[in-house]
Amino acid sequence: MKSAEEIFNILKEKFPGSVTELVADKPVDPFIEASPLEIDKICTFLLESEEFKFDSLMNLSGVDDANGEKEKDEKGFDTIKGGTLSVWYHLESIELKHKITLKVSTERENPEVASVAEIWRSSDWHEREAFDLYGIKFLNHPDLRRILMPYDWEAGHPLRKDYKNPEFYQGMKVPD
Amino acid sequence: MNLSDQHFTDDNIIITKVEDLFNWARLSSLWQVGFGLACCAIEMMATSASHYDFDRFGVIPRPSPRQSDVIIISGTVTLKMAIRIKRLYEQMPDPKYVISMGSCSNCGGPYWEHGYHVLNGVDRVIPVDVFVPGCPPRPEALLEGLLKLQEKIRNESFGDKNV
Numbered sequence: 001m002k003s004a005e006e007i008f009n010i011l012k013e014k015f016p017g018s019v020t021e022l023v024a025d026k027p028v029d030p031f032i033e034a035s036p037l038e039i040d041k042i043c044t045f046l047l048e049s050e051e052f053k054f055d056s057l058m059n060l061s062g063v064d065d066a067n068g069e070k071e072k073d074e075k076g077f078d079t080i081k082g083g084t085l086s087v088w089y090h091l092e093s094i095e096l097k098h099k100i101t102l103k104v105s106t107e108r109e110n111p112e113v114a115s116v117a118e119i120w121r122s123s124d125w126h127e128r129e130a131f132d133l134y135g136i137k138f139l140n141h142p143d144l145r146r147i148l149m150p151y152d153w154e155a156g157h158p159l160r161k162d163y164k165n166p167e168f169y170q171g172m173k174v175p176d
Numbered sequence: 177m178n179l180s181d182q183h184f185t186d187d188n189i190i191i192t193k194v195e196d197l198f199n200w201a202r203l204s205s206l207w208q209v210g211f212g213l214a215c216c217a218i219e220m221m222a223t224s225a226s227h228y229d230f231d232r233f234g235v236i237p238r239p240s241p242r243q244s245d246v247i248i249i250s251g252t253v254t255l256k257m258a259i260r261i262k263r264l265y266e267q268m269p270d271p272k273y274v275i276s277m278g279s280c281s282n283c284g285g286p287y288w289e290h291g292y293h294v295l296n297g298v299d300r301v302i303p304v305d306v307f308v309p310g311c312p313p314r315p316e317a318l319l320e321g322l323l324k325l326q327e328k329i330r331n332e333s334f335g336d337k338n339v
Contacts, residue, residue, distance in 0.1 A: 158293070169255050172301055174295075
């Protein structure tokens with residue numbers, strides 16, 4: 001049973017460039033920030049090493065940080081330029097009874113994160129959901145396509161903060 | 177006035193108009209497509225069960241739209257589902273009726289404002305005869321909706337539906 005600081009220290013020795021910091025002063029559980037393209041190596045190590053054994057991915061979800069600048073685009077709607085989108089991983093070890101949260105931030109314009117679908121199979125559909133609702137592309141994902149919205153949804157990614165509903169979809173009037 | 181309330185003067189002979197006879201036959205045995213989407217479907221099942229019986233009005237569930245008269249849209253209609261509802265409605269033979277049950281299929285319900293995938297009211301894809309309000313409507317409310325549909329059918333004339 002390890003605490004967050006111990007996990008962070010061991011990870012920082014093993015992956016010096018990729019694991020950046022432990023954020024423990026917020027009112028949530030302490031989380032570790034990592035780099036988006038190395039996250040699969042970090043997660044492989046977390047799964048397979050004997051002192052960690054994080055064999056259960058409890059949750060993988062995307063978050064729109066909305067920390068760019070708000071401007072108005074050509075039609076007069078608010079859009080956000082710059083800023084980040086993040087992906088949060090909540091891992092738990094059933095044998096050793098510890099858990100940790102990882103956070104990965106990518107840029108908003110072209111978000112790319114390494115996929116952990118080969119490591120925990122449950123992340124397959126979670127990553128498809130993050131792709132569908134936020135637009136985050138996962139590299140080396142076996143089957144990245146939309147999962148909740150219809151396959152031919154042209155209007156973007158709904159859970160972004162600057163998303164607007166389209167006017168019509170296949171002949172049906174969408175907004176109120 | 178119901179057809180069966182007439183006074184039998186002469187050994188089971190009733191004299192009536194053809195319109196009244198056909199309308200009475202249609203409203204007394206409205207077979208519904210068993211089509212439930214969300215929480216309103218549970219209330220529809222409760223209405224079909226023994227306490228608030230649907231069968232005493234002649235409404236029995238049929239598995240296929242090709243054998244049914246009425247479809248009760250109960251539950252939230254999403255955009256993906258709306259395409260399929262249109263297909264089911266077109267598969268029903270005339271004369272057919274639609275009851276929209278609950279807030280979500282009347283007007284989008286609690287998801288009207290921020291729901292990015294909810295169709296605000298099923299009457300944007302199919303024509304609806306009776307709207308039953310409620311979230312979910314009580315079984316008595318659904319039965320009243322059915323009675324209003326029966327009133328509507330009773331007052332129909334032959335030119336209304338393409339028979």
